[in-house]
Amino acid sequence: MAQKPAIPKGTRDFSQIEMARRNYIFSTIREVFALYGFAQIETPAMELMSTLMGKYGEEGDKLLFRIQNSGEKAGEAPEKGLRYDLTVPFARYVVQHRDTIQFPFKRFQIQPVWRADRPQKGRYREFYQCDVDVVGTNSLLAEVELIQIVEEVYRRLGIRVSLHINNRKVLAGIAEVIGAPDKMIDITVAIDKLDKIGVDKVNDELRERGLSEQAVTALQPILNLSGDNREKLAQLRTILVGSEVGLKGVEELERIFRELEIVDCKLDIELDLCLARGLNYYTGAIFEVKALDVQMGSITGGGRYDNLTGIFGLPDVSGVGISFGADRIYDVLTELNLYPEDLQSTTQLLFACFGEDELRFAMQCATELRRNGLRVEVYPEATKMKRQMAYADAKHIPYVAIIGSNELQEKKVMLKNMQTGEQNLLGIDEIRL
Amino acid sequence: MAQKPAIPKGTRDFSQIEMARRNYIFSTIREVFALYGFAQIETPAMELMSTLMGKYGEEGDKLLFRIQNSGEKAGEAPEKGLRYDLTVPFARYVVQHRDTIQFPFKRFQIQPVWRADRPQKGRYREFYQCDVDVVGTNSLLAEVELIQIVEEVYRRLGIRVSLHINNRKVLAGIAEVIGAPDKMIDITVAIDKLDKIGVDKVNDELRERGLSEQAVTALQPILNLSGDNREKLAQLRTILVGSEVGLKGVEELERIFRELEIVDCKLDIELDLCLARGLNYYTGAIFEVKALDVQMGSITGGGRYDNLTGIFGLPDVSGVGISFGADRIYDVLTELNLYPEDLQSTTQLLFACFGEDELRFAMQCATELRRNGLRVEVYPEATKMKRQMAYADAKHIPYVAIIGSNELQEKKVMLKNMQTGEQNLLGIDEIRL
Numbered sequence: 001m002a003q004k005p006a007i008p009k010g011t012r013d014f015s016q017i018e019m020a021r022r023n024y025i026f027s028t029i030r031e032v033f034a035l036y037g038f039a040q041i042e043t044p045a046m047e048l049m050s051t052l053m054g055k056y057g058e059e060g061d062k063l064l065f066r067i068q069n070s071g072e073k074a075g076e077a078p079e080k081g082l083r084y085d086l087t088v089p090f091a092r093y094v095v096q097h098r099d100t101i102q103f104p105f106k107r108f109q110i111q112p113v114w115r116a117d118r119p120q121k122g123r124y125r126e127f128y129q130c131d132v133d134v135v136g137t138n139s140l141l142a143e144v145e146l147i148q149i150v151e152e153v154y155r156r157l158g159i160r161v162s163l164h165i166n167n168r169k170v171l172a173g174i175a176e177v178i179g180a181p182d183k184m185i186d187i188t189v190a191i192d193k194l195d196k197i198g199v200d201k202v203n204d205e206l207r208e209r210g211l212s213e214q215a216v217t218a219l220q221p222i223l224n225l226s227g228d229n230r231e232k233l234a235q236l237r238t239i240l241v242g243s244e245v246g247l248k249g250v251e252e253l254e255r256i257f258r259e260l261e262i263v264d265c266k267l268d269i270e271l272d273l274c275l276a277r278g279l280n281y282y283t284g285a286i287f288e289v290k291a292l293d294v295q296m297g298s299i300t301g302g303g304r305y306d307n308l309t310g311i312f313g314l315p316d317v318s319g320v321g322i323s324f325g326a327d328r329i330y331d332v333l334t335e336l337n338l339y340p341e342d343l344q345s346t347t348q349l350l351f352a353c354f355g356e357d358e359l360r361f362a363m364q365c366a367t368e369l370r371r372n373g374l375r376v377e378v379y380p381e382a383t384k385m386k387r388q389m390a391y392a393d394a395k396h397i398p399y400v401a402i403i404g405s406n407e408l409q410e411k412k413v414m415l416k417n418m419q420t421g422e423q424n425l426l427g428i429d430e431i432r433l
Numbered sequence: 434m435a436q437k438p439a440i441p442k443g444t445r446d447f448s449q450i451e452m453a454r455r456n457y458i459f460s461t462i463r464e465v466f467a468l469y470g471f472a473q474i475e476t477p478a479m480e481l482m483s484t485l486m487g488k489y490g491e492e493g494d495k496l497l498f499r500i501q502n503s504g505e506k507a508g509e510a511p512e513k514g515l516r517y518d519l520t521v522p523f524a525r526y527v528v529q530h531r532d533t534i535q536f537p538f539k540r541f542q543i544q545p546v547w548r549a550d551r552p553q554k555g556r557y558r559e560f561y562q563c564d565v566d567v568v569g570t571n572s573l574l575a576e577v578e579l580i581q582i583v584e585e586v587y588r589r590l591g592i593r594v595s596l597h598i599n600n601r602k603v604l605a606g607i608a609e610v611i612g613a614p615d616k617m618i619d620i621t622v623a624i625d626k627l628d629k630i631g632v633d634k635v636n637d638e639l640r641e642r643g644l645s646e647q648a649v650t651a652l653q654p655i656l657n658l659s660g661d662n663r664e665k666l667a668q669l670r671t672i673l674v675g676s677e678v679g680l681k682g683v684e685e686l687e688r689i690f691r692e693l694e695i696v697d698c699k700l701d702i703e704l705d706l707c708l709a710r711g712l713n714y715y716t717g718a719i720f721e722v723k724a725l726d727v728q729m730g731s732i733t734g735g736g737r738y739d740n741l742t743g744i745f746g747l748p749d750v751s752g753v754g755i756s757f758g759a760d761r762i763y764d765v766l767t768e769l770n771l772y773p774e775d776l777q778s779t780t781q782l783l784f785a786c787f788g789e790d791e792l793r794f795a796m797q798c799a800t801e802l803r804r805n806g807l808r809v810e811v812y813p814e815a816t817k818m819k820r821q822m823a824y825a826d827a828k829h830i831p832y833v834a835i836i837g838s839n840e841l842q843e844k845k846v847m848l849k850n851m852q853t854g855e856q857n858l859l860g861i862d863e864i865r866l
Contacts, residue, residue: 011477037780037810044444069549116502139813347470377470380572
């Protein structure tokens with residue numbers, strides 16, 4: 001036989017069981033989004049290159065997949081590429097459709113994105129993103145709702161998580177009070193690594209990035225804040241007293257914590273000044289969610305941005321959003337064995353028959369059961385018992401209704417519970433699964 | 434302001450209401466598939482060009498979108514392209530995963546496909562296909578089930594349809610008995626146009642395609658079969674008596690009609706010898722479904738193929754499948770105004786507030802209502818009444834809960850029915866929507 005066909009590296013086929021699990025994750029998330037009044041949109045897989053280029057930094061530009069149309073000559077049509085994330089297409093969408101959108105605009109979007117990254121374990125060239133955003137309001141209630149959504153999604157999935165929160169204004173304030181206001185990015189990039197490389201190496205990196213010894217020293221109390229969130233915020237207030245923007249950030253954080261208490265949020269939330277997230281478009285709150293019982297990177301993250309649509313000519317549209325990492329959530333659920341059992345099979349009952357007349361009777365029975373909402377298959381050939389049972393086994397179908405000549409004569413079926421082996425001769429209207 | 438951003442021609446953004454309608458179509462179809470034990474798979478958007486090329490004819494090859502990776506040099510990696518349909522990736526999937534698949538393999542797949550067609554009204558460069566197939570069995574019960582699925586999907590959607598059925602073996606038999614066995618493709622291509630161009634032009638085309646005058650004459654009774662399906666089949670039996678394959682086709686059709694009666698199928702089904710569908714891989718039954726109350730092309734179609742996976746080196750895997758045309762179904766439902774009303778809005782209730790304390794109370798109430806499964810929004814700013822009501826109106830939100838200082842004091846809300854204008858002062862636990 002010829003060589004097996006293959007798919008491009010970094011891409012995946014999803015089998016029935018994988019799809020059932022992915023659909024379970026997506027529908028759980030979707031249901032929670034709906035409770036908060038978020039509505040779904042979709043954008044095309046391909047965007048104009050002019051929409052994509054320059055939005056993800058020089059490195060990002062290199063990871064864009066370009067699309068060529070055999071029928072078109074170069075220069076005949078504008079260049080196109082596959083979307084790299086859902087954020088830029090969303091910003092493009094908001095600007096393009098701003099006349100028909102109701103603001104505040106609460107949207108979610110679940111679609112694949114493509115990146116020409118070098119494929120490796122857990123890193124794919126095609127993967128789904130699952131983004132939820134509110135744009136067109138400065139209200140911090142939007143942040144509160146997103147945190148409530150995080151709580152509810154992971155409650156439903158059964159994953160224990162902790163949410164880390166920070167505020168970009170606080171980071172700006174820190175840069176200001178240590179006398180390095182132009183170094184905010186350098187500082188955030190460096191302290192983002194605190195967890196990974198430790199305080200000494202962070203300090204080294206800060207010096208390399210041009211921070212004075214004085215500034216590095218001034219920064220140390222920040223790296224060493226202690227106590228619970230309330231205590232940390234109190235210490236921050238003192239440290240940031242000279243920075244208007246810094247105090248604004250502290251106030252925002254305090255407000256969010258207060259409102260979360262009022263809505264009875266039980267999520268484990270930690271103020272984490274080391275949380276910076278590489279993305280420079282964040283201007284307020286920054287979030288990151290980690291699973292408590294598994295070693296895994298961030299499974300959800302996001303933040304507030306004040307000028308996402310500015311790149312497309314529409315300034316002053318503030319928004320806040322988070323993104324659920326479906327692939328990592330999938331891995332967490334797998335590792336913790338948290339999938340509901342009934343995802344194993346969609347089919348509840350298989351008819352197994354030993355002759356054409358029996359098959360015909362099975363088709364009638366199946367039709368009736370389906371009318372009652374049961375998910376039923378008829379093995380389409382009157383083949384060997386063994387083969388039909390093996391099919392049911394392999395597909396984890398919990399019940400098999402066997403029809404031989406005796407059953408046919410009585411217009412009944414021998415219902416077998418595949419787990420217990422128990423068998424009962426039943427009329428079709430007596431079947432309860 | 435800068436020029437509005439745009440998307441590539443032939444592609445579309447889907448707004449909230451469009452998505453709600455599309456999701457309604459997909460979930461209806463998905464639920465019916467599940468009743469019959471079909472399970473979902475997904476394949477990557479990009480396939481190797483070696484998988485795609487040569488599968489859609491010369492014209493099809495030209496309509497493939499090629500993908501280039503800026504980081505990769507030409508020749509460094511195998512060429513890739515966007516999938517053109519779901520059939521070829523499915524065949525590739527079956528061969529690639531044949532060791533883990535349970536046959537008969539009942540799968541469905543709902544994903545976008547891309548074609549570099551010249552965009553025009555109703556023809557897009559990105560559109561969804563929705564395919565359901567059974568492979569690995571010759572049993573005609575598979576055909577029967579697919580027809581039952583068609584009946585149930587359109588019953589649920591409320592679209593009156595008629596299903597046309599034909600059989601490729603009958604077409605082969607016809608070619609045989611009129612003395613032009615090598616001309617089956619020419620004959621089917623020509624008579625496929627009978628509806629559009631009429632019998633005279635079809636005869637002209639048959640002559641152009643090299644059919645003798647004798648053969649054209651012999652074909653006329655076939656073009657003029659009359660009566661109901663049973664009568665047509667009886668006439669065919671006589672005409673095809675000299676062709677083994679032709680009689681086999683008649684038998685298959687008879688069997689399908691008989692089984693459909695047994696399972697009480699009420700679908701309007703018509704034997705239509707002019708139905709050929711361009712696709713040459715069909716070897717048995719061919720189906721096409723049209724809406725009765727709208728002028729529109731085929732909204733569902735498919736057939737049996739005996740050697741789809743042969744192109745990837747796995748011969749003798751017979752299958753049968755149909756494809757639901759989501760875009761056309763969307764248009765039919767729109768034209769006939771058949772969408773359920775509650776698709777207009779996902780949100781059931783909006784809280785409208787006039788102060789920060791009121792907002793806080795609203796957030797508490799909303800949290801409680803969501804616990805009961807209600808889909809609730811809180812307008813996130815204590816802005817003007819008019820603006821908040823306009824938001825509810827534009828989003829077709831049926832109820833608004835107004836909280837002013839009086840309501841706050843009483844810990845109640847003024848619940849307004851947006852359709853009737855009726856208002857009631859209610860406690861949060863008294864709200865029933």
